[in-house]
Amino acid sequence: MATLHDAPPATAGPPRDLPAGADRPGRGLVRKVLAYALLVVVAALVLVPFAWMLSSSLKRDNEVFTIPIEWIPREFRWSNFVEIWDRIPLLTYLGNSAFLSVTITLLQLLTGSFAAYGFSKVRFPGRDALFLAYIGTIAVPWQAYMVPQYIMMQRAELTNTYWSIILLQAFGAFGVFLMRQYYMSIPDELCEAARIDGLSEYGIYRRIMLPLSKPALASLALLTFVNTWNDYMGPFIYLTSNELWTVQLGLRSFIGQYDAEYAMMMTGAALSILPILAVFLFGQRYFIRGIATSGLKG
């Protein structure tokens, strides 16, 4: 498993955590045991909901709520994971989620990194004011302009199409911000040298910046993919036809329709986070880098 230990240590000095109380033998061990105990408690608190989800997804409905709780099902009903595909068009939902997530991620990467180059490596009047406008919009609650966006989409007759979701999410300011943060850390001298060698600005972007910014691109890709995959309000507002629904909407509909079918609900929930789990385990170092980058300050 890759590590979440990603931020480079500020000083390359001795190991960060000297065993506390190393001067008094014995205390180090006690501390270590205490630390582990604390970690186990924390991990349990974090993981219990997931355990509940998994355990319930393998039960019959009438076995989900029992007193006392059975954390391990009496009989594992793997058939829930087969049945659910017939109950709701889960494959369609998964396909829709995948389509939206991939499309939006690609557009974000492409236009975001391109714009970030303009904002970080090309100097022209008005640039910083424009960037300020980008940054400013990140802080505005989305609900404040949700209604005008909706009216626009309605007038353009794009509601209940993927266009509405894609257009509204593909040009986010966050991607530009994140990529710019990374480009700022690449020395200008590199671009200068390339300019002197006769490379055009587009050439520098394509041949130097893009290859150098692979980690940042990966961060942005993962963050955007996960956000789009997990987005609920967007599809909830814009997609009314069942065949356009994403996994999130599909799950929700399942809850309303079959109120008592808790086991199925948990089966669906477990299935809906599987792709995210895969993406996460595959690229967690980039997630962390992306988040840490968004919190960078001077």
Added chain:
Amino acid sequence: MTHVITQPAPSSAPPSAGPRSKRAWRPILIGWSFILPNFVGFALFTLIPMLAAFALAFLDWDSYSTPEWVGLKNFQRLLSDENFHVALRNTLFYAAGHIPLTLIVALGLAMALNRKIRGVQFFRTAAFFPYITSLVAVAVVWNMLFNPTAGPINQALEAIGIAHPPRWVASTDWAMPAVIVTSVWRDMGYYMVLYLAGLQTIPNEYYEAARVDGANAWQRFWSVTLPCLRPTTFFVLVMLTIQSFKVLDLIVVMTDGGPGRSTLVLAQLVYREGITEGHFGYSSAIALVLFVIVLTVTVVQFRLNERRSA
């Protein structure tokens, strides 16, 4: 974020060509050519709607009527709208719970997980995973955990001797605390990562110096860790504030504002009035109030931060 805004351009003087010469236009054209593909979408679908939202708040406009300028009428209506008062109170309640709790839990997690012991990576991963888990799954699972009779939480509470535990999502008093607990659980990993990054920028020498001076663990935390984490804490606070005031999706899925109006928040009222009911003008007025609240709190935070670092 402050860094980006205030960062002085190291060599911002344009190449010293004649100001009116053709060459002065080149960087402008090139710069814009890079920004344009994103900017067109950004302007059209974010910037313009944002500006439109301001204007909309001063219009009387339902989905079927023609827009009419009514000045402050929408805002006057807010004063006597019971739903608005309830939503405002609930939003403040949520923020008052979510912001400090998430901050404390995230910092605690980061402190606990910022050590070199075997398996720490696993614990970090575990703490972070809720943040990227689908919100609907989170909401449904926690709703079940909070089940008043047979849910694990109340069974645990009864086991430790609490005879009548709260009815959580089924109770008007306890639904919001249940939502807050869920959201803290979901968000703590994200802020933990920010704090971990912050902790790793603190030079170890500071701790050694404090030890030499005889500071105990608690004193080291107060006099070294916390002051060094101030920039991180400020950023976390600003992000948490913005996030708290616009909470919507978790509530829509978990409680849909209920029971009664006990978890109705401002963002949800904006959604209901604007998109469900089609009261565009009135909805935008509520949104504007929400925006002004967030802006005010954020500006106050920036001011306090400046004063303390001065």
